[in-house]
Amino acid sequence: MSEKKKIYIEDLGLKTDEEALDFVRKLRQAGVSIFYHTDGDKDRWIGGVFEEIPILPMALKLKIDFLEKEISIIKSEIAELKTTLKTTPPSEILQPLPELPIESKPKPMSGFTFKPREEKATPIISETNQPTIDISFNCPSCGKTFTEKIPKGKKIVEVSCPNCGSLIYKKKWWTRRKVIGLTLLAVGILFLIWLLT
Structure with missing residues (x-):
């Protein structure tokens, strides 16, 4: 079966x-x-x-x-x-594509795009408005002593000698190191006075 x-x-x-x-x-x-x-x-x-x-x-x-x-x-x-x-004529099969107008301005991209960095213009300060002080310089090359008008608040001054043309750098007396040094000296003196009393 x-x-x-x-x-x-x-x-x-x-x-x-x-x-x-x-x-x-x-x-x-x-x-x-x-x-x-x-x-x-x-x-x-x-x-x-x-x-x-x-x-x-x-x-x-x-x-x-x-x-x-x-x-x-x-x-x-x-x-x-x-x-x-x-049966269909070739003119109907192959039709020319219509010419599209070309845009002169590019379209802004949507989505994730980078924004151009905005550069900040540096403010130009006219020398006439700034207060100045007269500082005397001694040229190490030719030995000539001369005075120049320097804007207040500048810590490092760069001046060229009118006689020989060499560059002279002068630091402001109250630099940060000197301020810190004087503060530490004052604290040290106060500490000694406290110890002696």
């Missing part, structure tokens, strides 16, 4: 439900008790008694017939396209 078997349609080379149903119909017409089953998702199989029937060659033949039908449909569509191309 023959047993019932089941074969998945993917093993037979069938992909769609339509192909599997056509295959089952052909086997039923030949007198085979065969059924098509599916779980509604992925598993699809053919169940029944088919020991003596060469199912795999039949499935391959069915697949070949199905592909031949698809090829004939594609060939007929290509022939229709060729006839429509022959």
Whole structure:
């Protein structure tokens, strides 16, 4: 007595439900008790008694017939396209594209863009408004002593000698180091006075 078997349609080379149903119909017409089953998702199989029937060659033949039908449909569509191309004039097929106006100004980019850094203009201070003081300089090269008007508040002064042209640098007396040094000296003296009393 023959047993019932089941074969998945993917093993037979069938992909769609339509192909599997056509295959089952052909086997039923030949007198085979065969059924098509599916779980509604992925598993699809053919169940029944088919020991003596060469199912795999039949499935391959069915697949070949199905592909031949698809090829004939594609060939007929290509022939229709060729006839429509022959009947339409070439002026309608190849129409020149309309010229688009070129914009002179580029559009600002939206989204993530870099903003240009705004450079701050350095304020120009006129020398006439600034208070000045007269400082005397002694040139180490030629030995000439001369006075120059220097703006108040400058810590380092750069002056060129009118006689020989060499540059002379002069630091302001109240530099930061001297202020710190004098503060420490005053604190030290106060500490000594506190210790002695």
